[in-house]
Amino acid sequence: MQLYNTLSAEERAQLIDEAGKERLTLSFYAYAKIEDPKKFRDELFIAWNALDALGRIYVAKEGINAQMSVPADHFEAFRDTLEAYDFMKGIRLNVAVEQDDHSFLKLTIKVRNKIVADGLNDDTFDVTNKGIHLKAREFNDLLEDPNTIVVDFRNHYESEVGHFEGAITPDVETFRESLPIINEQLQDFKEDKNLLMYCTGGIRCEKASAYFKHQGFKNVFQLEGGIIEYTRQIKEEGIESKFIGKNFVFDHRLGERITDDIIAQCHQCGKPCDNHTNCANDACHLLFIQCDECKAAMENCCSVECVETIHLPWEEQVKLRKGLQVGNKVFRKGKSEALIFKKSGDLPNIPLAKAETKNIRQKIAVKKVLVGKAEHYYSKSKIAQFLVEKELSVGDRVLISGPTTGDQELTITEIYVNGGPCETAKKGDQITFELPFRVRLSDKLYKIEL
Numbered sequence: 001m002q003l004y005n006t007l008s009a010e011e012r013a014q015l016i017d018e019a020g021k022e023r024l025t026l027s028f029y030a031y032a033k034i035e036d037p038k039k040f041r042d043e044l045f046i047a048w049n050a051l052d053a054l055g056r057i058y059v060a061k062e063g064i065n066a067q068m069s070v071p072a073d074h075f076e077a078f079r080d081t082l083e084a085y086d087f088m089k090g091i092r093l094n095v096a097v098e099q100d101d102h103s104f105l106k107l108t109i110k111v112r113n114k115i116v117a118d119g120l121n122d123d124t125f126d127v128t129n130k131g132i133h134l135k136a137r138e139f140n141d142l143l144e145d146p147n148t149i150v151v152d153f154r155n156h157y158e159s160e161v162g163h164f165e166g167a168i169t170p171d172v173e174t175f176r177e178s179l180p181i182i183n184e185q186l187q188d189f190k191e192d193k194n195l196l197m198y199c200t201g202g203i204r205c206e207k208a209s210a211y212f213k214h215q216g217f218k219n220v221f222q223l224e225g226g227i228i229e230y231t232r233q234i235k236e237e238g239i240e241s242k243f244i245g246k247n248f249v250f251d252h253r254l255g256e257r258i259t260d261d262i263i264a265q266c267h268q269c270g271k272p273c274d275n276h277t278n279c280a281n282d283a284c285h286l287l288f289i290q291c292d293e294c295k296a297a298m299e300n301c302c303s304v305e306c307v308e309t310i311h312l313p314w315e316e317q318v319k320l321r322k323g324l325q326v327g328n329k330v331f332r333k334g335k336s337e338a339l340i341f342k343k344s345g346d347l348p349n350i351p352l353a354k355a356e357t358k359n360i361r362q363k364i365a366v367k368k369v370l371v372g373k374a375e376h377y378y379s380k381s382k383i384a385q386f387l388v389e390k391e392l393s394v395g396d397r398v399l400i401s402g403p404t405t406g407d408q409e410l411t412i413t414e415i416y417v418n419g420g421p422c423e424t425a426k427k428g429d430q431i432t433f434e435l436p437f438r439v440r441l442s443d444k445l446y447k448i449e450l
């Protein structure tokens with residue numbers, strides 16, 4: 001029985017494109033009592049793998065927290081796999097506003113101690129004594145009330161690109177840090193003020209609201225389904241959005257535009273911009289905001305040091321990051337001396353600019369795209385033959401990669417198709433060109449895109 005991914009992200013992306021089917025990006029969570037999370041995890045993997053569902057999912061004894069991409073035509077079948085469990089009967093699935101077929105490229109289900117790292121000791125208070133759940137319209141009404149304090153329970157890099165008007169936006173890097181800070185700040189308002197809380201999908205508020213009630217807050221409210229569900233409701237019912245800017249999300253899109261207000265700045269030049277990116281240096285991967293001009297000038301890097309690093313030969317880069325745990329740093333929280341326009345503390349409610357298009361499909365730059373496979377190497381003439389699967393042109397920067405060959409980077413200076421020179425090779429072409437090293441049958445040809 002297959003219980004883990006067998007395809008790489010690139011192979012998966014290619015399959016999705018070839019299938020040409022619409023996919024839905026969605027999220028959901030449920031608190032429950034799960035006796036055997038490992039068994040639960042394996043059951044889900046088998047059921048979802050069969051439906052071609054992908055995503056990042058955490059399961060624990062306390063429940064499940066999932067962000068996924070599901071083929072649209074398997075949506076009902078997918079829902080059935082959830083309804084098979086009593087605690088997920090009638091569960092609300094938050095479907096993203098903007099769709100991206102590549103939002104997730106693997107099915108990763110992890111067993112954790114908790115589904116949200118909240119740092120709370122659940123035994124000390126009643127987690128079922130939650131705040132009052134509010135729909136979008138009710139949330140808007142309560143926002144108008146001068147007796148209301150609204151708190152953003154997300155991280156600072158999330159509220160930086162979008163938040164509710166007038167919200168307190170704690171300068172924290174993790175959710176667990178924010179709880180004691182807010183408790184301290186609001187000491188004097190426990191009795192008479194309305195504490196209105198929100199987060200991305202509602203999950204962080206589920207337990208936080210119980211915690212604050214336990215701390216003595218009398219009037220605790222939470223936005224049901226978070227910003228994602230709020231957005232859906234305001235669109236469906238034509239309600240005014242009191243959320244300004246972008247909703248940060250944890251998939252390849254890194255953000256969904258809710259209003260066309262841009263409230264953040266490029267961390268490098270200071271111009272209005274709310275596009276997050278990850279530093280192109282694999283040994284850094286810092287999450288930060290970068291405008292298109294800075295992206296071009298800095299080659300998608302966060303600092304001069306990182307630009308220098310990515311220009312080193314590949315082997316040297318690998319040597320440099322030996323021992324570094326980069327994989328986990330993809331969402332490193334953007335604190336860096338190099339970013340002079342990175343602000344901390346309270347965030348403004350004033351838009352700095354308007355986005356030109358509502359449909360910004362922001363993506364992390366694809367670094368390499370599979371364009372072909374090695375078929376033969378003529379040792380005497382030093383000519384390599386590849387079968388092209390995606391367009392390849394003279395002047396393209398490519399990577400030839402395989403277990404024996406390693407990673408060889410070069411620029412294509414000539415291509416021959418059927419023995420004749422050619423500017424651009426098309427899918428299905430058998431191409432040859434001179435190569436100073438032998439290629440193997442398992443070698444793959446990637447185009448490098450900056």
Ligand SMILES: [Zn+2]
Pocket residue numbers: 266267268269270271290291292293294295
């Ligand atoms: Zn800039």
Ligand SMILES: [Zn+2]
Pocket residue numbers: 279280281284285286301302303306
């Ligand atoms: Zn960097």
